[in-house]
Amino acid sequence: MPYSAEISRNNPSCFLFVIDQSGSMDEKYPTINKSKAEALADVINRVLQQLVIKCSKSEGIRDYYHVGVIGYGAQGVKPAFSGALSEKELVPISEIANNPARIEQRTKRVPDGAGGLVEMSVKFPIWFEPVSYGGTPMKAAFRLANSIIDSWLHAHPHCFPPIVIHITDGESTDGDPTEEMQKLTSKASSDGNVLLFNLHTSTRSSNLTQISFPSSEANLPDNFAKMLYNGASFLPPFMQKVASQEFDLNLGENAKAFVLNGDIDIIITAIEIGTRPSIELR
Amino acid sequence: MLCYKHKYISIAKQGNKDEENEDNILVPTPAELNNEEVLKYAIADGATESSFSKEWSDLLVCCYKEKSFERAHVRDTIKHISEMWYAKVRSKELPWYAAQKAELGAFATFLGITICMPTQTYQAVAAGDCMLFHIRENNLFFSFPNVEEFNNQPSLISSNLQYHRNLEETFVYFQGSILPGDTLILATDALSHWLYQKQSQKPWLALYLLLNSPNYEQDFKDWLKDKIASKEIKNDDVSLIFIEIFEDNATSTT
Numbered sequence: 001m002p003y004s005a006e007i008s009r010n011n012p013s014c015f016l017f018v019i020d021q022s023g024s025m026d027e028k029y030p031t032i033n034k035s036k037a038e039a040l041a042d043v044i045n046r047v048l049q050q051l052v053i054k055c056s057k058s059e060g061i062r063d064y065y066h067v068g069v070i071g072y073g074a075q076g077v078k079p080a081f082s083g084a085l086s087e088k089e090l091v092p093i094s095e096i097a098n099n100p101a102r103i104e105q106r107t108k109r110v111p112d113g114a115g116g117l118v119e120m121s122v123k124f125p126i127w128f129e130p131v132s133y134g135g136t137p138m139k140a141a142f143r144l145a146n147s148i149i150d151s152w153l154h155a156h157p158h159c160f161p162p163i164v165i166h167i168t169d170g171e172s173t174d175g176d177p178t179e180e181m182q183k184l185t186s187k188a189s190s191d192g193n194v195l196l197f198n199l200h201t202s203t204r205s206s207n208l209t210q211i212s213f214p215s216s217e218a219n220l221p222d223n224f225a226k227m228l229y230n231g232a233s234f235l236p237p238f239m240q241k242v243a244s245q246e247f248d249l250n251l252g253e254n255a256k257a258f259v260l261n262g263d264i265d266i267i268i269t270a271i272e273i274g275t276r277p278s279i280e281l282r
Numbered sequence: 283m284l285c286y287k288h289k290y291i292s293i294a295k296q297g298n299k300d301e302e303n304e305d306n307i308l309v310p311t312p313a314e315l316n317n318e319e320v321l322k323y324a325i326a327d328g329a330t331e332s333s334f335s336k337e338w339s340d341l342l343v344c345c346y347k348e349k350s351f352e353r354a355h356v357r358d359t360i361k362h363i364s365e366m367w368y369a370k371v372r373s374k375e376l377p378w379y380a381a382q383k384a385e386l387g388a389f390a391t392f393l394g395i396t397i398c399m400p401t402q403t404y405q406a407v408a409a410g411d412c413m414l415f416h417i418r419e420n421n422l423f424f425s426f427p428n429v430e431e432f433n434n435q436p437s438l439i440s441s442n443l444q445y446h447r448n449l450e451e452t453f454v455y456f457q458g459s460i461l462p463g464d465t466l467i468l469a470t471d472a473l474s475h476w477l478y479q480k481q482s483q484k485p486w487l488a489l490y491l492l493l494n495s496p497n498y499e500q501d502f503k504d505w506l507k508d509k510i511a512s513k514e515i516k517n518d519d520v521s522l523i524f525i526e527i528f529e530d531n532a533t534s535t536t
Binding site for chain 2: 006008009010049052053054056057058059060061097098103111122123125
């Protein structure tokens, strides 16, 4: 059965985030008064923090995952970690844990035990900074993603399949990435094919319709949307289960790992679905 | 008068180091076995997903010896153990991620039995899918708790009491009586699942033979390795307490 391989220190899996850092990412989401780049940086840093905490045990961090973040924009395509991890492609989760570029103090509201909420200061590590400048070399980004995943699968042929999460707000400016996406999703470990999420985000300042996890391309407005839809993977049953049980989303059998014009909330939900392991970590 | 002897074993999951075994067990000391009228056994399985689970399962079984897990007292007992756990964890110098993970709390399943020798009865309490098998005349006389637990998320005891709106409902209870020749087996989930599934084949006989071999620890490890390789038993920490009940005075322990 696919997507059932043990995720262990001897047989780790990987997540690769591919992030659009083009100029249009500086538009603000009106609901949170942050730019797309800033909000997504927060989301990626939060996901990295959660993965680190998930892999944390009393004796230290267990390297169940290797994680990479690549950005594409004015400076072309390159690994997007800041600080000591800059220039690194896939990094063991223990190295990520111990090398944030900096740790900010942020406040979060927590239950006070008497039915109310109190503000609490928490440490918020930063590995990935917001960038929004230049064009959208999406094709080149997927070319690099293919190269990274090739190397990973060569070294880990029996791993739980890698999950690639691509977040963008615009159309490719360096050509059609369809072929590179197809190459990516045709790659496989002995446990199944690479899973690709194509998450398109929008500030929704205009009357754009949000479409999430569709089962057909019938309602997609243009060829760009169809390209992202067709490039994305079908959500495997274990992810459908997470969507249903954790997020109350009852998706069609052929739902795709695809969002169009998503606000920040649905982007976060999609990332949560994509980064939740189906099986117990060992 | 009935007498008891027990053997126990606890093994880390394949691929993990021995010190990463998050199961813990409580058995009477040899002195207690020979002199006490009430004997306490317990087994707890710390959850892999949480940190400091080994410490949590250890505190649970240790406190079972002195504290009441009866429904009327279990909230106070778990609160007390939780405070001990947080004190232990917070006394350590931890990196940011370990501190944040620890604040979420640790989780464990648990099974305890208290045997009253004069009345030939026992009381059992469980949270989650550690199981008790009561064997009589070489047949499964009773198992506890209900095997439905295997089909759902097992109940877990958390050191973080915010997870327990109805802590008392996390625990289930059973009272049984024992006769000479009975055997009581306490096991964590992977082995419990196997015992339950194979009950028609009387799998406790295999355990009896293994535990009575001269090199039983190594023999059990080898046997378990084979069972995991053939996917009969899930690769997990495995712990077992095997209690035999006799009608004579020859009591011993290992």
